Amino acid sequence: MAKPDLFERDVVSLRDFDRGVLELIFQKALALEKAPKSLDGALEGKLAVLLFFEPSARTYSSFQVAAETLGLRVSGFSNPKSSSVSKGETLYDTIRMFEGYGADCFVIRHGMMGAARFAAETTEVPVINAGDGRREHPTQAMIDLYTMWKAFGKLDGLKVGIMGDLRYSRTPSSLSYGLSNYRAELCFIAPDALQVRPEVESFLNRQGVTSSKEANLKSVAETLDVLYVTRIQKERIPDPTEYERVKKLYEVDLAVLKDMKPSLKVLHPLPRVGELATEVDSTVLAQYFAEAASGLPLRMALLNMILGGEE
Amino acid sequence: MLVRKIEEGTVIDHIPDWKSEVVARVLRLDNLSRLEADASVAILQNVASKLLGRKDVIKIDRWHVDESEADILCLIFPTITINYINEWEVTKYAPQVPDTIEGRVRCPEVTCITNADREPVVSKFATLKRDRSLQCHYCDTVIEFEEVPELVKA
Numbered sequence: 142m143a144k145p146d147l148f149e150r151d152v153v154s155l156r157d158f159d160r161g162v163l164e165l166i167f168q169k170a171l172a173l174e175k176a177p178k179s180l181d182g183a184l185e186g187k188l189a190v191l192l193f194f195e196p197s198a199r200t201y202s203s204f205q206v207a208a209e210t211l212g213l214r215v216s217g218f219s220n221p222k223s224s225s226v227s228k229g230e231t232l233y234d235t236i237r238m239f240e241g242y243g244a245d246c247f248v249i250r251h252g253m254m255g256a257a258r259f260a261a262e263t264t265e266v267p268v269i270n271a272g273d274g275r276r277e278h279p280t281q282a283m284i285d286l287y288t289m290w291k292a293f294g295k296l297d298g299l300k301v302g303i304m305g306d307l308r309y310s311r312t313p314s315s316l317s318y319g320l321s322n323y324r325a326e327l328c329f330i331a332p333d334a335l336q337v338r339p340e341v342e343s344f345l346n347r348q349g350v351t352s353s354k355e356a357n358l359k360s361v362a363e364t365l366d367v368l369y370v371t372r373i374q375k376e377r378i379p380d381p382t383e384y385e386r387v388k389k390l391y392e393v394d395l396a397v398l399k400d401m402k403p404s405l406k407v408l409h410p411l412p413r414v415g416e417l418a419t420e421v422d423s424t425v426l427a428q429y430f431a432e433a434a435s436g437l438p439l440r441m442a443l444l445n446m447i448l449g450g451e452e
Numbered sequence: 453m454l455v456r457k458i459e460e461g462t463v464i465d466h467i468p469d470w471k472s473e474v475v476a477r478v479l480r481l482d483n484l485s486r487l488e489a490d491a492s493v494a495i496l497q498n499v500a501s502k503l504l505g506r507k508d509v510i511k512i513d514r515w516h517v518d519e520s521e522a523d524i525l526c527l528i529f530p531t532i533t534i535n536y537i538n539e540w541e542v543t544k545y546a547p548q549v550p551d552t553i554e555g556r557v558r559c560p561e562v563t564c565i566t567n568a569d570r571e572p573v574v575s576k577f578a579t580l581k582r583d584r585s586l587q588c589h590y591c592d593t594v595i596e597f598e599e600v601p602e603l604v605k606a
Binding site: 229231232233251252253254255256258259273274275276339340343 | 567
């Protein structure tokens, strides 16, 4: 069987990645963690263009450091206010402009759903989706999967609880698509109004993935291997009293975790805003800072595979 | 009720009764005179049908409906049949549910890139035939076939 190849490939949706490709990325990221300097300068002379049409600090910085460590020159913007986008320039025109400057890859964050797919159809240059509206954030999900893969040594057989705002967040959908490659069981824990989007549910059904929906963590707490926590966004629940009530149901602290498996791992794409108590940080359950730190080797490995750097 | 035979044009038959207005909207028949000044349209509603009991029929004189438009109609009303008339000769066309629909249907998701101002992007949907729904190629939003008439672009 031919080896999975990521050379010049777009990263738009995790639905486009099978387990063979994902595990190759994980292996390369792990090798990089063991030899952190091994890819320094591997892509020298190439140009990565980071176009962040929505302000971002963490994802932008992660891609920037990854690219620069590989020797890439970095251009673009981390905030649309500092670009021609503020004058009304379209995504299409922005891509065509930077294509003319010799871009070797684009990393794009955009507020509109499907922007990354459109960008990938606009240019021959590889496009990496760094978040398109509430649709997907595939590299974050790769990091989430990589973190679980390292913690458990496998993804098959895990029961993963994905909790919080599943309707308006982009990471739960990408994570669900990624897990659909494995014999994992998914449990979506959210109030009705914020439950997993129908298109995600329908994809999982077509793939034959075992999944369930729960209104609260308590009913499934002791069966989970992984608890993936996301933030309930205040603006999604207009009634402040209702928001306070709902928010409390999805807060994780030591008292909540005491009923769960001792081997449980807690993940969070960060930033957190109160839904995950800091008292959890010092326990062996907490994986979210390791998860954040995994972003750099994983994104380096991914960029290097897409741009065909020396190994 | 008699409507004379036509020499050139299209007869859309086996429309479920009282649904011809939906067909007219999907085909943008109110705009037809801009495309063919001499075209005329007869809409028959609730006429007897061996197949359906009751049906609607649309006869369009001097205008051939595109097969791709007929295929979109078939999404909504699978019973529809199309007869093309050329010099009094009738050719039957059996519409097929298309695999994709490009440019004709608007995505209802307001934050879909296909609804962005001035981006040169054409809407595109894959048909999920088993689920009788369409899925947006860009934002993944799923719409039922029955919602299509409201989303057909003017």
